[in-house]
Amino acid sequence: MTRVPPTVEWSSEDGGVVRMIDQTRLPEQLLMLDCQDVECVAQAIERLSVRGAPAIGCAAALGMALAAHRSDATDTASLRGDLAAARDRLAATRPTAVNLFWALGEMDRVLDQYREAEIAQVREALLARAEEIVQDDLQRCMAIGRNALDLIPQGANILTHCNAGALATAGYGTALGVIRAAHEAGREIHVWVDETRPLLQGARLTAWELCAEGIPATLITDNMAGYVMGQGRVDCVVVGSDRIAANGDVANKIGTYTVAVLAGRHDIPLYVAAPVSTIDYDLASGDLIPIEERDHAEVSMLAHRVETAVCPDVAIYNPAFDVTPSDLVSAIITEKGVAVAPYAESLAAMRD
Numbered sequence: 510m511t512r513v514p515p516t517v518e519w520s521s522e523d524g525g526v527v528r529m530i531d532q533t534r535l536p537e538q539l540l541m542l543d544c545q546d547v548e549c550v551a552q553a554i555e556r557l558s559v560r561g562a563p564a565i566g567c568a569a570a571l572g573m574a575l576a577a578h579r580s581d582a583t584d585t586a587s588l589r590g591d592l593a594a595a596r597d598r599l600a601a602t603r604p605t606a607v608n609l610f611w612a613l614g615e616m617d618r619v620l621d622q623y624r625e626a627e628i629a630q631v632r633e634a635l636l637a638r639a640e641e642i643v644q645d646d647l648q649r650c651m652a653i654g655r656n657a658l659d660l661i662p663q664g665a666n667i668l669t670h671c672n673a674g675a676l677a678t679a680g681y682g683t684a685l686g687v688i689r690a691a692h693e694a695g696r697e698i699h700v701w702v703d704e705t706r707p708l709l710q711g712a713r714l715t716a717w718e719l720c721a722e723g724i725p726a727t728l729i730t731d732n733m734a735g736y737v738m739g740q741g742r743v744d745c746v747v748v749g750s751d752r753i754a755a756n757g758d759v760a761n762k763i764g765t766y767t768v769a770v771l772a773g774r775h776d777i778p779l780y781v782a783a784p785v786s787t788i789d790y791d792l793a794s795g796d797l798i799p800i801e802e803r804d805h806a807e808v809s810m811l812a813h814r815v816e817t818a819v820c821p822d823v824a825i826y827n828p829a830f831d832v833t834p835s836d837l838v839s840a841i842i843t844e845k846g847v848a849v850a851p852y853a854e855s856l857a858a859m860r861d
Contacts, residue, residue: 545579605752649844675718692722
């Protein structure tokens with residue numbers, strides 16, 4: 510288990526707040542952000558104070574509970590109006606992470622179930638379900654790690670891209686959950702950490718987590734991955750995902766597709782670790798996954814700190830994610846087991 514505070518949780522302090530690690534301040538500072546209203550939660554998701562598909566889902570669910578607790582409504586109709594506005598605000602934050610919409614859907618189910626209930630009951634039920642989602646994510650990630658053990662041999666050199674660790678989930682991780690489980694099982698592993706431009710989630714977050722866990726790791730720039738693979742120093746690649754189409758196409762942090770192509774060239778298996786809630790069964794293929802484009806300053810500056818673009822008039826393109834076709838994916842590891850091609854069949858069998 511990670512030795513840092515929970516990524517996102519409910520705190521009863523100050524009448525109820527959503528407390529999260531402000532990941533924009535890592536690794537220099539470990540600071541907690543207390544959100545007292547849903548706008549704060551929404552902005553935290555947008556500016557990546559909380560990030561990673563599972564963690565975003567947890568934050569959104571807790572945000573809905575927060576909206577209910579902070580509402581001044583005196584009748585259920587008015588409360589539902591406040592919650593509808595809160596849902597719309599949260600749904601508009603990050604279009605690619607399907608866990609966000611899954612979590613909001615779970616909160617919608619609670620509202621339907623308690624349609625005739627008193628306001629106090631609705632508030633209690635929303636908070637209970639939100640906290641269940643957080644705990645459920647933790648258990649799912651731990652199950653993903655256990656299910657991957659047969660894929661990670663003793664002495665494996667593992668390359669990972671971006672951060673799909675405790676910081677991207679409720680506290681254990683998907684891709685890093687696989688790595689963490691192998692480490693806990695006594696496997697002597699080593700991790701190659703892509704820095705992950707433009708926001709350096711690998712350098713700032715993944716390396717920080719692995720150091721905290723005492724897991725041997727080496728940080729490399731993104732454009733070193735192919736060279737390291739060519740040297741025979743990578744045994745497998747493990748990444749997370751923000752959305753998986755029904756056919757197994759995988760949307761993940763920009764640069765994942767490049768890593769997948771390089772892994773395929775060198776006959777290195779690429780494993781995707783994600784909970785079933787990340788699978789969007791309504792999308793037939795990755796071509797239909799919406800790809801978020803973010804602030805151009807993320808590219809023109811290094812981690813929002815140092816200006817790097819020489820020409821101020823240069824055009825900038827900043828897609829936050831790319832899509833890896835399923836034929837480059839060796840397996841998709843979920844809490845329900847390991848899916849392999851044909852993914853349309855193996856993923857369908859895992860559907861809740």
